[in-house]
Amino acid sequence: MIEKTITVTVNGEVHTRTVKVHRTLLEFIREDLYLTGTKEGCNEGECGGCTILFDGKPLNSCMMLAMEADGHDILTVEGLEKDGKLHPLQEAFIEVGAVQCGFCTPGMLLSAKACLDEFPDASEDRIRKEIEGNICRCTGYNRIVQAIQVAAEKMRQDTLIVNKP
Ligand code: FES
Ligand code: FES
DSSP states (O other), rough: OOEEEEEETTTTTTEEEEEEETHHHHHHHIIISEEEEEEOSSSSSSSOOTTTEETTTEEGGOOOOOGTTTTTTEEEEETTOOOBBBBHHHHHHHHOOOOSSOSHHHHHHHHHHHHHOOOOOOHHHHHHHHHHOOOSSOOOOOHHHHHHHHHHHHHHHHHHHOOOO
């Protein structure tokens, strides 16, 4: 077997494609689906630039084969925006100035989303722990952590408004 047909849901859209068995999920996302927001850095599972959410959990897509994603749900940075509106994390990264060269930003946003999905009241220590697999060579991390805290507060307020009797 050198090829396999897979069906994956990416950013809410179902894709059925035939892939070579050695194709990585990162190559599939960038080169077959043209979702180039997911970055290729080290290609060795070290930098976090290729982070996606795989069934809601952060994953280095360079370390998984595309065929292993068959039947699974993927979120890439392109799927964070909803109806033309940026995700609160994206807004906060801009507002706080947490983006410099931007190479780490897509992966960082997805790790941050996974963190806040699991820990809406995440402490600074928890945030730092959850993004430790994402390397940023520019910002020194402080603004990134601050942006995640700003987004967390906004998301908590939004939840209160939605749940108001
Ligand atoms: S490109 Fe995947 S971890 Fe660096
Ligand atoms: S903003 Fe440049 S690597 Fe993080």
